[in-house]
Amino acid sequence: MSAVKVQGASKIFNQGTPKQVDALVDVNLTVEPGEFVSLIGPSGCGKSTLLRLIANLLEPTTGEITVNSKTASQSRLDQDYGMAFQQAGLFDWRTVAKNIELPLELKGWDKAKRAARATEMLELVKLPEFADMYPWQLSGGMQQRIAIARALAAHPPLLLMDEPFGALDEMTREYMQGELLRICSETKTTVVFVTHSIPEAVYLSNRVVVMSPRPGRITEVINVSLGSNRTEDTRGADEFFKGITAVREALRGTHADHANAGAVRGVEDR
Amino acid sequence: MSPLARRSIYRTSMFVLSVVLVGVLWELYKLIGPEDGGKLFGAAVLPRSNDTAMPHIWSMLSRYGRPEVRGSDRQIWSVVLAGAWYSFRLSVAGFAIGATIGVGLSVLMARFKMVERGLLPYLVVSQTVPLIALAPLIVSWGGKVNILGFTWPKWLSAAVLGAFLAFFPIAVGTLRGLASAPSASLELMSSYAASWKQTLFKLRFPAAIPFMVPAFKLGASGAVVGVVVAEISTGLKGGIGRLIIEYAREATGDPAKVFTAVFGAAALGLAMAGFVAISDVLLMRNRPKETTT
Numbered sequence: 001m002s003a004v005k006v007q008g009a010s011k012i013f014n015q016g017t018p019k020q021v022d023a024l025v026d027v028n029l030t031v032e033p034g035e036f037v038s039l040i041g042p043s044g045c046g047k048s049t050l051l052r053l054i055a056n057l058l059e060p061t062t063g064e065i066t067v068n069s070k071t072a073s074q075s076r077l078d079q080d081y082g083m084a085f086q087q088a089g090l091f092d093w094r095t096v097a098k099n100i101e102l103p104l105e106l107k108g109w110d111k112a113k114r115a116a117r118a119t120e121m122l123e124l125v126k127l128p129e130f131a132d133m134y135p136w137q138l139s140g141g142m143q144q145r146i147a148i149a150r151a152l153a154a155h156p157p158l159l160l161m162d163e164p165f166g167a168l169d170e171m172t173r174e175y176m177q178g179e180l181l182r183i184c185s186e187t188k189t190t191v192v193f194v195t196h197s198i199p200e201a202v203y204l205s206n207r208v209v210v211m212s213p214r215p216g217r218i219t220e221v222i223n224v225s226l227g228s229n230r231t232e233d234t235r236g237a238d239e240f241f242k243g244i245t246a247v248r249e250a251l252r253g254t255h256a257d258h259a260n261a262g263a264v265r266g267v268e269d270r
Numbered sequence: 271m272s273p274l275a276r277r278s279i280y281r282t283s284m285f286v287l288s289v290v291l292v293g294v295l296w297e298l299y300k301l302i303g304p305e306d307g308g309k310l311f312g313a314a315v316l317p318r319s320n321d322t323a324m325p326h327i328w329s330m331l332s333r334y335g336r337p338e339v340r341g342s343d344r345q346i347w348s349v350v351l352a353g354a355w356y357s358f359r360l361s362v363a364g365f366a367i368g369a370t371i372g373v374g375l376s377v378l379m380a381r382f383k384m385v386e387r388g389l390l391p392y393l394v395v396s397q398t399v400p401l402i403a404l405a406p407l408i409v410s411w412g413g414k415v416n417i418l419g420f421t422w423p424k425w426l427s428a429a430v431l432g433a434f435l436a437f438f439p440i441a442v443g444t445l446r447g448l449a450s451a452p453s454a455s456l457e458l459m460s461s462y463a464a465s466w467k468q469t470l471f472k473l474r475f476p477a478a479i480p481f482m483v484p485a486f487k488l489g490a491s492g493a494v495v496g497v498v499v500a501e502i503s504t505g506l507k508g509g510i511g512r513l514i515i516e517y518a519r520e521a522t523g524d525p526a527k528v529f530t531a532v533f534g535a536a537a538l539g540l541a542m543a544g545f546v547a548i549s550d551v552l553l554m555r556n557r558p559k560e561t562t563t
Contacts, residue, residue: 055461076463083461089454092557093476102472106462136558160461 001069003158003190004031004054009063011049011216022215023049027063029209029218031192033157036184038193038201039209040247046216047194048162054192055083055160068157079107081158082151086166088143090135090150097122097131100150107154121149124183141172145179152187159184159191166196174235177203181230198251202226202243203235210250220250293327300324325526330533333526346527350513350534357497357509358538360425364432365493365542371433372440372489379441380448380474381466397438401496402503405431409504424506431500435492443485447478480557483550490542498535510535 006029013021024046031037039047052058053065056072067075075081082103090099097118104114122128125145135143144164151159165173177200184191195201201208202224210220224243226234234240300319307323308316317323334347375393379386408431412424451474459469501511510531517528 057457057460076461079462081461083458085454085458087452087454089452089458091455091473091476093479095556103462105472106459106464106468134556134558 001033002030002066003033003035003068004029004192005064005066006030006050006054007064009050009053009060009065011046011053011058012061015061024053024060025215025217027216027218031190033190034188035207036181036191036193036205037207037209038195038205039211040195040198040201041211041216041251042213044213044216045211046213047211049216050211051160051162051192051194055081079103079154080156081160082154082156084144084147084151084159084161084164086163088135088140088147090143090146092134092136095132095134096127096138096146099135099146100153102150103154117153121153124152124186125149125179139172141168141176144168144176148180148183152183152189155187157190159189161191161193163194163196165200173200174232178230178232180204185228198244198247199235199240202240202247203230208243208247210247212253219253222246222250296324297327300326322522322525325529330526330529333524333530346530350510350530353508353510353513353531354534354538357494357501357511357535358541360429360497360509361432361490361493361538361542363426363429364497365436365490367429368433368436368489368493369440369486372437372485373444375437375441376444376448377470379445380470386445393438393441396434401431401435401499404434405500405503409500409506425508427504428497428500428506428509432493432496435496436489439485439488439492440482443481443488444478447481447485448474450481451477479553483546483553486549487543487546490546491539494535494539494542498538510538 006027009024009027010022011024013019013023027046027050029037029050039050041047049058053060054067054072056065056067056076065072068080070078070080090096091102094102097115100118100121101109101114104117109117118131119128122131125148127142127145127149130138130142130146135146138146144167147164148159151161165176168176180191181204183189191204193201193204203226205224208222208224209218210222211217212219222243224239226237226239226243299317303319303324304316305318305320307314307318321329334350335345338344338346338349375389379389405427409424409427411422412427413421415422448470455473455477456469459473464472497509498511498514500506501509502515505512505515513531514528514535517524517531521528
C-alpha cells in the first residue's frame with residue numbers, strides 16, 4: 001500500500017481563458033510509507049500545487065490521487081495527514097497547548113484526552129514548558145516546532161510540508177531539519193516536503209523530486225543514499241555533496257532552454 | 271507600579287486635564303469675546319459671549335444643585351440622572367438589537383458572496399436616510415402595531431432608531447473582520463476538514479475581534495445618538511432628549527439649565543463607550559501587544 005499515489009495528474013488554472021496556466025501536466029508520483037520525499041524546483045514549477053492536490057485543497061483537472069489507498073478527499077475528511085506551511089500560522093488567541101489541540105477539537109476529542117495529547121506533542125518537540133504561553137511570545141523557530149506538533153497531534157501517517165523552514169535563519173533552519181528527522185523517525189511518519197533549498201532537500205530526503213516550470217512537471221527523481229541515521233556530520237559526508245551536485249545538475253537541466261542556464265532562478269544554493 | 275497601572279493613571283489624568291482645559295477656554299472666550307457676537311458683513315462668525323448664550327461654568331455646575339422648577343423639591347441633578355438612566359436603557363436595548371442584526375448580516379454576507387453583493391449597497395443607502403425623517407414613522411408604530419398579541423411599546427421605537435444607527439458600523443466592521451482571517455489559516459482549517467461553522471467560530475470570529483471592537487464602539491455611540499434624536503424629534507417622555515428640548519425653551523430665563531441636560535447626554539455616550547472599552551480590554555488581553563505606545 002502506497003502512502004501517496006499520484007497518477008496522470010494535471011492542474012490547469014483558468015482553463016480556456018487567456019490567463020490559462022498549466023500549473024501541472026501529467027504528473028506521476030508514488031510515495032511509500034515511511035519515506036521522506038522532497039519536491040524542489042524553481043518558482044512556478046507547481047511543487048506547491050502538487051502538495052495541495054495531495055492535500056485535496058485543490059482538485060486535479062485530470063488524473064487520480066490516492067492517499068492511504070483512499071481518494072484524496074476521503075483522506076482529508078478522515079484527517080489522514082497533517083500540514084505545515086511556511087508561516088507557522090498559529091492562532092494568536094490560543095495558548096500553545098490549545099493551538100496543538102485544535103485539530104483534535106475539530107475531531108471531537110474530549111478535553112482530558114486532548115490535554116494529554118498536547119502534553120505528549122510538546123514533549124516530542126521539546127517545548128513542554130511553553131504550554132501556557134501565547135504563540136507571539138515565542139521565537140520563529142519555536143513557533144514552527146509548535147506548528148509541526150499541531151500537524152502531528154492527531155498522529156496522522158502522513159505529513160505535508162510547504163517550505164516550513166523558509167522563513168527561518170540558517171542556524172535555526174539546520175537545527176529544525178535535525179529535529180524534523182528525529183520526530184519523523186520517532187513517529188514513523190511519511191513526509192512530502194516542498195523546499196527551495198538544495199542542501200535541505202538532500203539532507204532530509206530519501207528521494208528528491210526535481211520539477212520544472214511552464215508547464216509544471218517532474219523532470220527527474222534522485223535517490224539520496226545517506227542511510228537512515230543522519231547527524232550533523234552527514235552535512236560533511238561525500239554522499240551529501242554528491243547528492244547536492246546531482247540535484248543541482250538536474251535543476252540546470254530544467255533551464256537548458258535559457259541563456260543563463262547556470263543560474264537556477266528561485267532555487268537557493270545553500 | 272506596573273506599567274499598566276501607570277498608563278491608566280496617565281490616561282485618566284490626561285482626560286481630566288483636557289476637560290479642565292475646555293472649561294478654561296470657555297471662560298477665556300467669555301472674558302475676551304464680544305458680548306453680542308462678532309459679525310462680518312452681516313453674517314455671525316463669532317458666538318455671543320453673554321451669560322444667556324454662554325453661562326459661566328460655575329453657574330452650570332451649581333444649577334445641578336437647585337430644583338428643576340421653582341417650588342419643586344426635586345433637585346435638577348436627580349431629574350437629569352433619571353433621564354439619562356432612562357435613555358441609557360433604551361440605548362443598551364438599541365445597541366443590543368443593532369449588534370444582533372449587524373453581526374447576523376455580516377455572517378450572512380461572509381457566507382454568501384451573493385448576499386454581500388446584493389445587500390451591502392442597500393445598507394449604505396439606509397444610512398443616508400435622515401434619522402429625523404424616519405423617527406416619526408417608527409414612533410407612530412407605538413401602541414398601534416400589534417403582532418401576535420404583542421403591542422409595540424413606544425420606547426421600543428426609540429430603541430429601534432438607536433439600532434438603526436448602531437447596526438451599520440457593526441455589520442461593516444464585523445464583515446471586514448470575518449474576511450481578515452489569513453488564507454493560510456483558512457487552508458489549515460480546510461485541511462482539517464473543518465465545517466464552515468467550525469471555521470466561523472474557531473477562526474473567523476476570533477480573527478475578527480480586533481475589527482469588531484472599534485466597530486462596536488461606533489455602534490454604541492450611534493445607539494445613543496439614535497435614541498436621543500428619536501426622543502427629541504418625537505418628544506418621547508422620560509429620557510434625556512426630552513429634557514434637552516424642554517430646558518432649551520427656558521434658555522432665556524435659565525440659560526444654565528439646558529447645559530445640565532446636555533452634559534447628561536454626553537455622560538451617557540461616555541458610559542456606553544466605556545462599557546465597550548472594558549470588553550476591549552477583556553477580549554484583547556491575550557493578544558500581541560502593539561510595540562509602540
